[in-house]
Amino acid sequence: MGLLKALISIFVLSHTVGSLTEFSFKEISFFKEWMIKHNKNYTPEEYEHRLQTFIQKKRKIEVHNSAGHSFQTTRGSHLSSSGLLPQFVDWRKKGNYVTPVKNQGGCGSCWTFSTTGCLESVIAIKTGKLVSLAEQQLVDCAKNFKNHGCAGGLPSQAFEYIKYNNGLERESDYPYEGKDGPCRFQASKAAAFVKDVVNITECDEMGMMDAVARLNPVSFAFDVTDDFLSYTEGVYSNYFYIQRGKNMCGLAACASYPIALL
Template identity: 55%
Template sequence: MWATLPLLCAGAWLLGVPVCGAAELCVNSLEKFHFKSWMSKHRKTYSTEEYHHRLQTFASNWRKINAHNNGNHTFKMALNQFSDMSFAEIKHKYLWSEPQNCSATKSNYLRGTGPYPPSVDWRKKGNFVSPVKNQGACGSCWTFSTTGALESAIAIATGKMLSLAEQQLVDCAQDFNNHGCQGGLPSQAFEYILYNKGIMGEDTYPYQGKDGYCKFQPGKAIGFVKDVANITITRTGPRR
């Protein structure tokens, strides 16, 4: 029995089968290779202890991605800059946890007569949806919701796709009950843009991902709101 043990261990090493504790995820050599490539791409460095933890998390995410992509789904998953984090870590660091109530704004708006399609995918109709942006560790999701909706509305109306300044909303919209990186609401951000008479572009007011002082320049505003209203319920029920 003891004579065969070295041969079994050698065979396991040649096959790339890792030896690991019962409470640990067994990470193979291919997963280690992809993790080191990912570290290089995203310029990640760790202490020895943290490296082991992040490798385990990365391997777990890698397997979930592969399992999903091998299934019959309408979308694909891929690695990104968060692939060394668990969902619990991402939720704790990036996701807003406090409940928020919509700011209802009363206004006049033009009601169409229909008929209406069950859904519209503006991505398939032309350049009407701006690319995905990254808010970083700032709780500014409300600013990206605001600019994304306004960018699409302007593109649909004019054919011109703009990139509007989320950082202006982070820095300047506090008088409308918004709180920069501590949260806010798109409805209140639209009201700010309306009464402020404009929002600048990303190129002249770049995103910093942190609270700052207001640097709005009226002469450089490129996006405007004529009126704003929340449409939440129709006669037949909620509108999705």
């Protein structure tokens, strides 16, 4: 088994190095300049995929232009043709990837539910196992990462807490109480881990859509309306009318998702 793992590792490494050597230094430099221009940041796992897609498109552009047509690299040149965004994505219908709706009660802990919901789905998509995670642990324990329990927080900062805290417990082991309390995290009961956090470029709505369509659900924060302040129970049935490209309600200001450590 050890030899097999070693051989697999060698194959993956040689495949990665080989694919990168297909590109010239000039092409790679052009891609890096494009990343700076469009404020793009990728994890190591995603960088090669985006580089390959971008350079393949760039080469096609050069061929087209030599025939008298006119094309150029754009903000969307990192997207593959197979990755063109669908009109509609519902991860609930793709499989057992989304936990049921939960209730935060009177505690301002919405950020914890966005955090757990996203991480639950990321892990389920990768492993096929859907586990409900502990919002209360985030309420009680994530304050050193600029979160404030029932007074608010951000999913991106909660993902950082999980990453550096070495895990998040199951909801069944750390039940939700809807109030601030002392941290009772037990590392031996940790059920979910974060390897890295992807913060989508501010106001990059295309980046948000690409992540949801190609990878997994995304966590984001938004500015609540006055209606929410009077909400008590039931299903909120009003529609959200959002104008694309305007960062309405701050939807694209702070979007993120975790890369799970499996």
